[in-house]
Amino acid sequence: MADPMRIRANVVGDTTEVKVLMSHEMETGQRKDSAGKVIPAWHIQNVTATYNGKTVLTAQWGPAVSKNPFLSFKFKGGAKGDKVQISWVDNRGEKRTDEATIA
Amino acid sequence: MSNPRWRAFARIAVLSSSLAVAIVALAQTSAVDEIAKYRAALQDGNPAELWEARGAELWKQPRGPNKVSLEKCDLGLGPGVVKGAYTQLPRYFADADRVMDLETRLVWCMVKLQGFSEADAVKNHFGGPGRKSDNEAFVAFVTSESRGIPMNVAATHPKEQEMYRLGEKMFFFRGGPYDFACASCHGVDNQRIRLQDLPNLTTKEGAQKAYSTWPAYRVSQGELRTFQWRLNDCFRQQRFPELKFTSDASIALTMFLAKNSNGAAYDAPAIKR
Known part of the structure; x- marks a missing residue:
């Protein structure tokens, strides 16, 4: 199973700033291994962020996103103690969901 | 004309x-x-945090044939004390009768406490694509517990002093097909390799800045790299014979650089290009 994400969420004025580190190989499908064979693409495809059950961000990612991606975004509202939930699904169907409390 | x-x-x-x-x-x-x-x-947003988190999990996990965690591992400040331990390594360990750096000590704990064979404990010490290294995770966790604490390597035990002298000798020793020494690149101010500034490790500031920012997440490799890896890659760049993981040669060089960095506020795992 994939390693957990690291999520930080802080209230700044009337917005909440969320910073997420994800652990993923993000293989592009363009590289070859030492035997010359193409390493199959393996990357996160969909990212969803929800706050109190409401979706605040969705993203479709491709092979251009770096290994171990870092995602930072802001959304209006949010209060200390509330939960932010981030999920991703990769092109192999593997998924991971983690939650953080807004500070 | x-x-x-x-x-x-x-x-x-x-x-x-x-x-x-x-x-x-x-x-x-x-x-x-x-x-x-x-x-x-x-x-x-330094991805080294991912290694720190994984290392902290692995640290508490019962592993190996003995099914015990590393929580009783003595890194020099007593069994289970991780906070600040890295700032005093390498040091002499009476139980092993050997001067050890962090990675050597971790291998020792995995063998003695968890019952791994020596070969299993050093397996996969540097990770690669799709091949995560436990060693790199442990190192990230342990070093992160020393962040902000000043480097303080004693090097007072005769064996520690011997290691330091050996490391110093190696640092200035010229050899290999390029007739290179560590000092060829790291003994002069304002030296570069391509666009990278090379620290002058013979000065206090240079040694402090370099040693206190390793291990680090290498963006170009997508991996967290330890100090053993750093030395190993320096040897490769010098076209020296491969530096054996946890060998006395690697510990001696680590000892030399760690002691020279004494006083620096430790600030790693860092992030590097």
Whole structure:
């Protein structure tokens, strides 16, 4: 199973700033291994962020996103103690969901 | 060159070449600044945190044939004390009768406490694509517990002093097909390899800045790299024979650099290009 994400969420004025580190190989499908064979693409495809059950961000990612991606975004509202939930699904169907409390 | 037209041409050529030198110099300093800016931008959201978290989990996990965690591992400050332990390594361990750096000590704990075989404990010490290394995770966790604490390597035990002297000798020892020493690159101020500034490790500031920022997440490799890896890669770049993982040679060099960095506030795992 994939390693957990690291999520930080802080209230700044009337917005909440969320910073997420994800652990993923993000293989592009363009590289070859030492035997010359193409390493199959393996990357996160969909990212969803929800706050109190409401979706605040969705993203479709491709092979251009770096290994171990870092995602930072802001959304209006949010209060200390509330939960932010981030999920991703990769092109192999593997998924991971983690939650953080807004500070 | 009596022809005045030729002379004018020559003057222009000289002028333009000095201009070119100025432009190159400008490009170099600004490239260095840009790399510093790049590092600062990446500092927030350093993926090394992922290794720290994984290491902290693995640390508590019962593993190996004995099914015990590493929580009783003595890193020099007593069994289970991780906070600040890295700032005093390498050191002499009476139980092993050997001077050890962090990675050597971790292997020792995995063998003695968890019952791994020596071969299993050193297996996969540096990770690669699709191949996560437990060693790198442990190192990330342990070093992160020393962040902000000043480096304080005693090197007072005779065996520690011997290691230090050996490390110093190796640092200045020239050899290999390029007739290189560590000091060839790291003994002069303002030396570069391509666009990377090389620290002068013979000065206190140089040693402090370098040692206190390893291990680090290497963006170009997508891996967290330990100090054993750093030395191993220096040896490769010098075309030396491969530096054996946790060998006395690697510990001696670590000892030399760690002691020279005494006083620096430890600030790693860091992030590097």
